[in-house]
Amino acid sequence: MTRVIAIESRRGAEDPRAHALGEHVSRALGTPTSARSVRLFATTHQEVSDLELAAFAQGALADPLVDDVEVSALLSPLGAKSYVHLARLPGLTDDEARSAELSWALVRGEPATDGATFFAQELVVFDEALSPATLERLARDVLGNPNVHELSWGPLPFVPVAPKRVSLAAHARVLAVPLPDTDEALVALSKARSLGLSLVELSAIAAHLAEPEVARARAANGLPEAPTDCELEIFAQTWSEHCKHKEFGATIAIDDRERGEARTLRSLFKTCVAGPTREVCATLEARGQGFVVVVFDDNAGIVRVDETKNLTLKVETHNSPSALDPYGGAITGVLGCNRDAVGTGRGGGRLYFNTDVLCFGTPSYAEPLLPGQLHPARVFEGVVAGVRDGGNKSGVPTVNGALVFDDRYAGKPLVFCGSAALVPASVSVDGVSLPAWKKDVRVGDHIVTMGGRVGQDGIHGATFSSSELGEGQSRGVVQVGSPFTQKLVVDLLEEASALGLIAGVNDSGAGGLSSSAGELARLTGGARVDTSLVPLKYPGLRPWEIFVSESQERMTLAVRPEHLAPLLTLAAERGVEARAIGEFTATGQLEVVFGTVPVASLSLAFLHDGVPPLSLSAIVESPRSRPCQLHARSLGPLLLDVLASPNVCSREATVRAYDHEVKGKTVVKPHMGVAGHAPQDAAVLLVDHEGHEGVAVANGICPRYGDLDPYAMAQGAFDEAVRSLVSVGARLPGDARGPFEFFAGCDNFCVPDSVFHPETNPDGREKLGKLVRIAEGLAEMVRAFEVPLVSGKDSMKNDLRAGGRKISVPPTLLVTMVAKVRDVRRVVTSEWKRPGDVVFLVGETHDELGRSIALSVLRDEGGLAPRVRVPETRALYTLMTTAHERRLLASSHDLSDGGLAVALAECCIGAGLGARVHSGADTLPAFSALFSESHARFVVSVPAARADEASALFGDRASRLGEVGGDALEITWRGEHTLRLAVADLARAWQRGPQ
CATH class of the missing domain: 3.90.650.10 (PurM-like C-terminal domain)
Structure with missing residues (x-):
């Protein structure tokens, strides 16, 4: 007889988990269905009574204020008629069970056992008598994963069975394998x-x-x-x-x-990544800015923070595991990257922050699923949960990231997990001070x-x-963190x-x-x-x-x-x-x-x-371009649709699952503003609680531009990361001073199979040509901006082949950047601050609508990809740095997805304040001016008393757009009233997301 401890939220008590579970199941079935979860701990402890087990559970495993505990060998929760049971496959890590074992030993004053005596399980019960086919579908496709769980289902009552253990024939045989x-x-x-x-x-x-x-x-x-x-x-x-x-x-x-x-080209890595970085490091060292400590020579890159501390940085991908088991793949990705951050040199230090950039198929993906393919909505849900638990349960804040939706990621998601740690610069070994970053084996x-x-x-x-990825992948590759x-x-x-x-x-x-x-x-x-x-x-x-x-x-x-x-x-x-x-x-x-x-x-x-x-x-083709159509659609409704689109809408529901404030160092959080809704360009954290120095972290990713021009896409991703840091107040190396004001990056390439094969990969040469141009675009930016890439990773086979079809990701480059902030009290956030402040557009807008969010909403594939005008951009960022140093800026927000219209809307949403915007001399039509996604641009607000000073500083590199105030965003372009939308309506569309 197998006994289980059953822990269920008390009937009548508020149960958010049951509410979320019911919504999840109802969406999957397309009909309202009640569901609730019962936590189970099967146990092999036969020597103790039911009362002893219940007392232990009430004190160590349950919340006595809201939970009911039952110990039984037969379960039939009140009011429920059917169930799905989920138990971890034998041999997989079971954190809850291990915690129960340690608690048992602590409560009873006994040493912890070496083998498993508790087994964590879950019983999902339904008030309806669901059919066996429906229960099986819920078990396999919605609630559980056959790669991770032992699944069963049926009508209640549920009879627990003995937990399975791994049983292998003991041997130390070594086989010779003749070739x-x-x-x-x-x-x-x-x-x-x-x-x-x-x-x-x-x-x-x-x-x-x-x-x-x-x-x-x-x-x-x-x-x-x-x-x-x-x-x-x-x-x-x-x-x-x-x-x-x-x-x-x-x-x-x-x-x-x-x-x-x-x-x-001999070695993309040596030619386009390591080579330019080493050139930049030599330049910085000669200029007295030698902040790079370790580059491409350990588990993570290392930069100097001050005389006693260094910072490690690493970003990894966990794509294939996340396609097979989204939760397990994501949590092991986070934890593995954490180990890299503290596993550099002699090891140690303290984890500082996590980042997450996630690329999925759209949640509304409607194509028939291939064998072995999970629906993107399920992958999204599992990966986010894995990222959440990887950071929250380790006490590491997840402070920066991005979500990218494209149905080409439906076969294999991209799961970028980043970590940084603050580590000592030196360590005393037997009384001798030695570099902590240097292994001495x-x-x-x-x-x-x-x-x-x-x-x-x-x-x-x-x-x-x-x-x-293919059909029938072995579940032996699955890991649970x-x-x-x-x-x-x-x-x-x-x-x-x-x-x-x-x-x-x-x-x-x-x-x-x-x-x-x-x-x-x-x-x-x-x-x-x-x-x-x-x-x-x-x-x-x-x-x-x-x-x-x-x-x-x-x-x-x-x-x-x-x-x-x-x-x-x-x-x-x-x-x-x-x-x-x-x-x-x-x-x-x-x-x-x-x-x-x-x-x-x-x-x-x-x-x-x-x-x-x-x-x-490889074959390198010329950038693609064709004229976009003339769209007569009213720009107000278009802006609302753009705000609600998957790649623009609010990420707050996801971000709020992450603890971004644990450790108490996060100054600029993912969302700020009076109501905490304003999306920020970068996160900023204190180095320590005793001072005011900080570190800013941001990322850049824009794969859709690569369809038209992969070289421009790479430069755009790099520029997005740079300008996000410049926006909050970080200074590029050419504008900074000393060996501790670092500005460094990490590059992550994720591409489909790029090796030509006439039958299985006939377009491999073209795909490799795109990778070449991405790497070459990155190399130019490293040299021009003098930003070294201290770490990175490439992932080369991001395809799913199954059912006679192949789904390949678009070539994708993520650039993650960190920079020193001299005083976190002087950083600038994105939302408007007060009525009457003057709004400026800093930087030039070009007719670059190719693969823009607005054209994607309109299903128009025309237009030019945005490109970075390198010398002009670098000079503009020096002007932005000067504006920060003079404390001219009340707010600053970089322009990216959705262009000027979205940036203005986000500034309004974040502050709960409108703005009156006008342009009388702009040569571009309103559609291009508002929705072009040209790089190197910011929307800033300046106190009215200093508006003339800002105009003098920026000169013709900025245009005065209007002022903050009212409860609506009003735009008049070239003398014509273009749109007027209440801030409440902007917020509603942005927070609602796609319908």
Whole structure:
């Protein structure tokens, strides 16, 4: 008999969760349906009575003011007739259950058990007797996910069943995997074992292992001539696109039809990202602005904040996992990026903030779903919940982000998770002050794994993320994050690093120990890992599974022999599992054993530098343009439709799910203004509570312009991030002074499969040509604005192929930027401040309506893509900086999606104040002037007494539009009354969203 603790909100009490659940189910079924959730904890504790379990639950698991608790082996909640039951699949992380186990041990004064004794579940019950088919649909497509949950459904009562555990045959067998002689068999082997290795790569591995010196060494170490299963998995992980970035490092033969020439580009990364950044760093260093500490050389980029602190920055994608399990993919994306931010150098520091930029298909997506495809609305809901819990449950504020909707993201969403940490500049090690940002791993240092245990979850995650999504993906790649475990790990890492106990750290993310230990091994020239010492979730894992599993919340440390005992003692005191599993060597080999059994021995030089280089071909086409139609539609109703469109409407319902104020440092929040509705250009946070210095963070992303001109799209994304920071008061390097006033970026490329294949990817050369132009546009902006890219990532296979169809994302570039703010008391927000202030448009508007929101509402694909006029833009930002320094600006809002009309509306909505706007000399018609999305523009308001001073400063780079006041937005253009809309109507459309 299996007993469960059932916790349900008391009938008659306010239950927001039940209300939201009922709405969710009703939307899915298309008819009003009541639903409520009962939290369950199945337990294996047979030695205690029902009364004891109920008392424990009331004190530790439930809220006695609003919850009812029942302990039973038969459940039939009052008034309900049918149910859906959700239980976590065996082996997946179960944070609620682990918290219950620790609470049980604490309440009873017993040591925490090593195995699972509680199992968290959910019972969703319905007052209606729903049919089996309806319940199955709700279970599989609405409430649960077969990749994550064990699902059941039916009429009540519900009879609990014994929780399932993972049961594997215990063995330490290592298999030799002979490499076939034929090309076809090699390709089949790679596919069968989910290696993701190409024919050329497998051939290179075979040739390397056949070298006489290598063969003799393998025989001496007790290894077979053929590679072992573990060695093939190590190659697959290390050489995966996710880890090695082969396409970004390829030699590309370019048929450039825009320039009318053939040319060759060697490595997009070196030519367009690293090269320009290193040039800029050298310029800044020579000018006394050497704020860059680490660039492209660790888990995160590092910039200087002051004499004692640095800031780490990292943005990662978790696209493929989020397509399979939206919640799990997003939360592990957040937590993994957190580990990168504190897992740099010697590790430690304190997490500062998170960012999230999310790209989905539209919630109203109406195409038939392909096999394995989740509806975009469901993906959206799950990803947002994962981002929420990743930050909220870890105590890290989520302060900046964006939502982008385009049905080309319906196959695979883009989930950009960003993190920053404030880390010490130096650390005392045995009385000697050393740079905290620099790893100091030595031969003889212990390899220590710390944090979560290893299971089969997450195996092949690196290769999975390196390929297009398809039908029947293995659920073994699914991971579920544990904010609870990670909080303990991150806090311990901070404490141990401050005590000088850690020489170097690496996150056990993609590829697990294969990646983290294998990368650290390069610092000494070798490593030896004993997989029999690795803590496991359950027995029976094969050695190769232990080595490449991506089970979450784990860090790999390098620890001096004399520091091992203090570290392990500290970890035990803090409730974190840590264990020494090997040592760093100078053998030139990555060696893996299971006790006395040899598992793998690979040359580090060949493993990390032996991957055959790629040679690709690309076609660069000329930018597209065609005239847009003359639209006679009234501009007032059009503005309301633009405000309600998916890519403009309020994000407040999503943003409010995130805690953006935890830690008490957030000065400029995602929404500000008198009622908290005004969207902001950037977030600003205090560095510490004792001073006034701050850090601003913003992002730029505009993929739709890439349909017309990918070069212009890249420059637009970069400019959007820059101008958002300039808008709040940050200063570009050319306008700043000293080594601590940083302004740095992070680039993230997400593109579809860009490798040409005549059958499976016939337009691959054109897609690669777009990537080339995106990278080249980015490179020009880095040099022109002197903003280094201190970190970044590329994700190359963002496609879904299923049911005979293929859905590919549009080529997408996200630019995230951070900048120092000298005094947070002087930052400027977007909303109007007072009636009578004078409104200016700063910057020039051009007839650039291509892929604008207004034309998309009108279903017009004409127009030119907005482009950045680099010298003029850079000079304009110096004028904006001067205006900030003179404290001229009462408000400032950058122009982006929807153009001037939307920016004016948002300023009005945020303040609850209208504005009277007019233009008598503008050469553009009202439609273009109001809805063009030209870059490098701001709407600012200035106190009336200083309006002439502002006019003198900006000269012909700004135009005086009108003044703040009234309860409506009134626009008169070239003497003609164009529109008048009440602020209440603007707010209603913007907050309502698409219908």
